[in-house]
Amino acid sequence: MIKQIEALKAAGVTEVVLAINHQQPEVMLNFVEEYEKKLEMKITFSQETEPLGTAGPLALARDKLIHESGKPFFVLNSDVICEYPLLEMIEFHKNHGAEASIMVTKVDDPSKYGVVVMEEASEAARVESFVEKPKYFVGDKINAGIYLLNPSVLDRIELRRTSIEKEIFPKIASEKKLYAMVLPGFWMDIGQPKDYLTGQRMYLNYLRKNAPGELLASSGDDVVIGNVMADETAVIGERCLIGPDVVIGAGCVIESGVRLFGCTVMRGVRIKEHACVSDSIVGWDSTVGSWARVADVTVLGKDVQVADAEVIQMSAKPEIIQKV
Numbered sequence: 001m002i003k004q005i006e007a008l009k010a011a012g013v014t015e016v017v018l019a020i021n022h023q024q025p026e027v028m029l030n031f032v033e034e035y036e037k038k039l040e041m042k043i044t045f046s047q048e049t050e051p052l053g054t055a056g057p058l059a060l061a062r063d064k065l066i067h068e069s070g071k072p073f074f075v076l077n078s079d080v081i082c083e084y085p086l087l088e089m090i091e092f093h094k095n096h097g098a099e100a101s102i103m104v105t106k107v108d109d110p111s112k113y114g115v116v117v118m119e120e121a122s123e124a125a126r127v128e129s130f131v132e133k134p135k136y137f138v139g140d141k142i143n144a145g146i147y148l149l150n151p152s153v154l155d156r157i158e159l160r161r162t163s164i165e166k167e168i169f170p171k172i173a174s175e176k177k178l179y180a181m182v183l184p185g186f187w188m189d190i191g192q193p194k195d196y197l198t199g200q201r202m203y204l205n206y207l208r209k210n211a212p213g214e215l216l217a218s219s220g221d222d223v224v225i226g227n228v229m230a231d232e233t234a235v236i237g238e239r240c241l242i243g244p245d246v247v248i249g250a251g252c253v254i255e256s257g258v259r260l261f262g263c264t265v266m267r268g269v270r271i272k273e274h275a276c277v278s279d280s281i282v283g284w285d286s287t288v289g290s291w292a293r294v295a296d297v298t299v300l301g302k303d304v305q306v307a308d309a310e311v312i313q314m315s316a317k318p319e320i321i322q323k324v
Helices: 002-010 026-039 056-060 086-096 151-156 164-174 193-210
Strands: 015-020 042-047 073-076 080-082 100-106 114-118 127-132 141-149 178-182 187-189 228-230 246-248 259-261 263-265 276-278 293-295 298-300 311-313 319-321
Touching: 002 026, 002 073, 002 086, 015 026, 015 056, 026 042, 056 151, 080 141, 080 193, 086 100, 086 141, 086 178, 100 164, 114 141, 127 164, 127 178, 141 151, 151 164, 164 178, 187 193, 193 228, 193 263, 246 259, 259 263, 263 276, 293 298, 298 311
Parallel strands: 015 042, 100 178, 228 246, 246 263, 259 276, 276 293, 293 311, 298 319
Antiparallel strands: 073 141, 080 187, 100 141, 114 127
16 A cells, blocks of 8 residues: 555655545554655545445545546555556546546456456547456456546445446446556556465566665675565564565564565564564564464464464465464
8 A cells, every 4th residue: 555655646646545444444543644744645534434335435535535626536446566657647547538547457367357348449448348257258458456537437426335347437438438548567466465475576576677776685694585675674683584575564673593585574573583484474563483484375463473483374275363
């Protein structure tokens, strides 16, 4: 989510509205307050009291989304990662006179997704229809979860549980007012732990090619392999072996002799000496004990304590461990 907000700021956005569900909104409050100050942006919440689907939250936040300038607004699914070419999308939207513009991405197997079908004779990438999990080939472009909408789209949405993909966009497409921009570069739906780690690897590869200065370099007795990103406040001990494809959050303490690869270590985590974390996600403020091993797409929730020498791994499906 933070990378999305940073991309929005770079595109000239000054205010962000986060649509959150009715469960545990307090988890995000302190986190957002910190980044609101850091990025010098206004970040507010629109909280559902009941599930409203993918379009209903826009109706709920209507007053926050409409500006006197009449300018369009972005809508981003929080569970996707890509290069976020938002400035290019603004130009695309203007040039085509669209009521709504969506980003699409090309996939090898479109039968797993809802396919966005373009008008063959349209050089302007006008959307003709949507086909959910087609049984035969109708196209290879799918919805990438990034939209730029005119305020008039809000007039089409009722304050109820509504799908923007299945109810709103098809209506706009039938009026020839919906256009699709093909997303350059990588894209990944990161809604599942395994996919999150894949998306992280893609993003780190992107940084290697486009902003290598954001990645960690080896120093002293620490050995960094491949792409590693670490917050400047993280402390890394001696004789560690870190990488490839590792992200270490703010305030983390990585003690001596630790091995990390293919993992996410979120803010405030302590990993004690000689522990090993691989292909897993360690949640905020958790502790992994000395000589412990966390592996095979294990997900530790917030403030989980892994005992010294304990082994936690799950090869069949992700194991999500919460504090008791």
